[in-house]
Amino acid sequence: MSDSEAPFAPPPVIGLTTYLEQSKTGVWDVPASFLPQVYFDAVTRCGGIAVLLPPQPVSGMIVERVLESLDGLIVTGGKDLDPALYGQQPHDETDVPRPDRDAWETALLTGALQRQLPFLGICRGAQVLNVTLGGSLHQHLPDVLGTRRYQLGGGEFASVGVAVAAGSKLAGLLDAPGGGDEPQTLDVPVYHHQAIDRLGAGLRVTASTDDGVIEAVELEGAAFALAVQWHPEESREDLRLFAGLVEAAGTYARARPHPRQEAAS
Template identity: 45%
Template sequence: MTAPVIGISAYADHARWGVWDTRATLLPQEYVDAVAAAGAVPVLLPPVANTAGAVPALDGLLLAGGGDIAPARYGAPVGERTAGVQDFRDAAESALLAAALGRGIPVLGICRGMQLLNVARGGTLHQHLPDVVGHDGHRLRLGVFDPHPVTVAEGSRTARALGRTRLEVPSYHHQAVAEPGAGVTATAWADDGTVEAIEYDDTDAVLGVQWHPEMGADPSLFAWLTAGASAGDRVPSR
């Protein structure tokens, strides 16, 4: 059987390698390795205007982490701690998501990707989580994915994909879901009440998690994405 092709939304940023110091399309290797280890073919999707044109060739979509989403997309002014906003990436990934939903292929949103899933349905975000929960436990150290516990709703699609309802997750974020959008259900929470996972009510093919599974040892979410991408039956979301 041919391995399914899973597109992964990529960054556009300044990077240095070898003798080069320039703008690049890039993605942490852990995303690529996790998708490949699950038995799928990973394909990077740059944040450009026409990247959604690749969706007909995909069997699944992974919306990766990254900078903050423009607050204007959820009707909020820019907060003092909001950073890394790229309007072109917001637009490109929103188009990717719409095209993927139109085809009915499975979508996994990670960190920023989960937030995009919520904003796309009219949901809102907390722009700086420490102001809400009173601590820095979701991003303790710069550049380090520190763990914290998460509780998952029993019987949820998220729990079925993970195979359990309590786990430690690698975390690195300062924003989070505030109000869920239309047809969006929260399915996991940190001990402080922060939303850690969401599902779409009108399709079985969409999951979002606030943590970074690619930085941990649990392959279950990538197995879920690959299994859905291999299924072949496409049911567009309503």
């Protein structure tokens, strides 16, 4: 078959989880699915198709049906996880639990990991990954570090330096050197008052700050399952993590049988 006769590969479909928040537009002030545009813009700019996944009632059947339609998954930022999920009482500064979103994202992530669906976690998404795999969180970093530099407040993102582990999937996406003893240093936008404490099963720390805050992890043995505590969608001129996810999702899509092939078999 010539190149001109080769079947067209459609763009991969990337699911992004959303917030459920009280939202006001025009005369309406109602609970609504919400996600900042920078998230799905990053996906589409990298060649993916963005599909939003609002919190909703969850079952094994529903999760399977959703994941069957996706080539990649992003668990986005947002409110704190319920501390009961990792065996703690809530800190005074911890957000009121959102059990609907916690259950929805945990179920989607668990199913995605089981089927090796390419996954990227962002901020809360990194925490969902860690807790789903049995880890825990620092509920309020100022208590641990004595500084609020990771969450300035008022929607203002801070910039912190992170050291990226050489030879990691993350380093490869960032074009960091694969060998040597010196990690790459990268400045990233952050807005979080919680962070990973006890590491979940199978996870490897791939980026951290000079005061020990874990800023990136990846699941060992997975084709593409990584998460960052920072907000890569805010670095609009540096979409390498999104590009890596879209590329992995395209590979995943091409590797599974096409519905017409299944029908013909």
